[in-house]
């Protein structure tokens with residue numbers, strides 16, 4: 001009996017060891033990054049398209065910091081608990097001041113923190129990993145152009161957070177093996193621009209696409225509507241918006257993205273869409289038109 005128990009104990013330990021090894025984030029090899037001259041204007045555009053400020057806005061305790069500075073700390077309610085998105089300003093202790101571009105790329109494309117932890121995918125890196133290297137590098141340069149704000153955000157209120165982070169290994173196997181967005185040569189440049197902005201930085205699928213049992217995007221039903229982030233109801237489908245008479249035409253949808261409910265457009269404010277619309281309204285008109293062209297091609 002004792003032998004059997006010892007053997008079982010050893011097996012259990014071995015099992016735990018295996019789980020420990022396979023859930024250890026793989027350190028990035030120091031890949032050589034392409035040469036890049038940062039373009040701050042483009043960085044700002046992608047910061048807006050990516051909606052970074054919607055989550056990384058200064059929290060209620062942060063004083064004397066403008067609302068458009070990503071000093072972090074605004075509570076984000078999620079099904080696993082309250083998260084406090086971190087400070088993205090260049091403060092060396094509480095922000096990204098000590099981060100290298102390579103670390104930022106690893107966060108945006110692989111959901112890895114430089115301390116070796118998996119990042120929670122409420123930070124939508126599953127979509128951001130479709131962004132080009134140049135665009136990610138420009139966002140990083142733009143973040144570094146903000147004043148350094150000292151703001152150590154509170155710890156996330158998630159039960160068993162270290163175990164949750166380990167468990168993300170399995171989610172990442174599935175989610176990060178889905179193909180990244182690629183241009184479609186059969187489509188126009190503006191359609192491709194819109195598709196890129198929607199599927200990459202805009203991370204529209206994170207809310208508008210239903211999820212599988214494993215909480216990954218069910219891309220076979222892309223943009224068909226997802227569960228509402230506030231728990232009640234559903235995020236609407238983006239298919240057939242003109243056919244279903246939600247909008248008259250592309251110009252009408254562009255106007256909805258630029259003006260939202262101020263001009264009486266409905267379904268542009270609830271469940272985080274209000275922030276998305278506010279961010280879209282800051283984009284160059286050509287990009288808003290490209291987004292509308294792509295969205296209206298979803299049938």
Ligand code: HEC
Nearest residue numbers: 047050051052055083085086107113118119120122123124
């Ligand atoms: C829907 C909310 C959301 C959006 C939008 C978002 N983030 Fe985050 N981000 C988070 C959360 C939550 C975390 C913390 C994740 C964790 O602790 O595992 C985070 C973490 C990060 C980190 C890791 C920083 C650190 O100190 O750990 C970086 C870098 C980052 N985000 C950059 C960005 C950028 C750049 C954008 C816009 C292109 C963006 N985020 C948009 C929610 C968001």
Ligand code: HEC
Nearest residue numbers: 202203204207235236246266267268269270271272273276
């Ligand atoms: C944080 C979740 C979230 C993200 C990200 C998001 N949406 Fe939405 N969206 C919603 C919700 C929720 C609604 C419904 C809002 C309401 O009823 O007030 C909505 C509504 C819409 C509508 C109106 C649909 C209709 O039937 O009138 C359009 C169009 C739309 N979103 C496009 C987009 C695009 C394009 C993006 C990416 C740039 C995007 N959304 C990103 C949550 C989101």
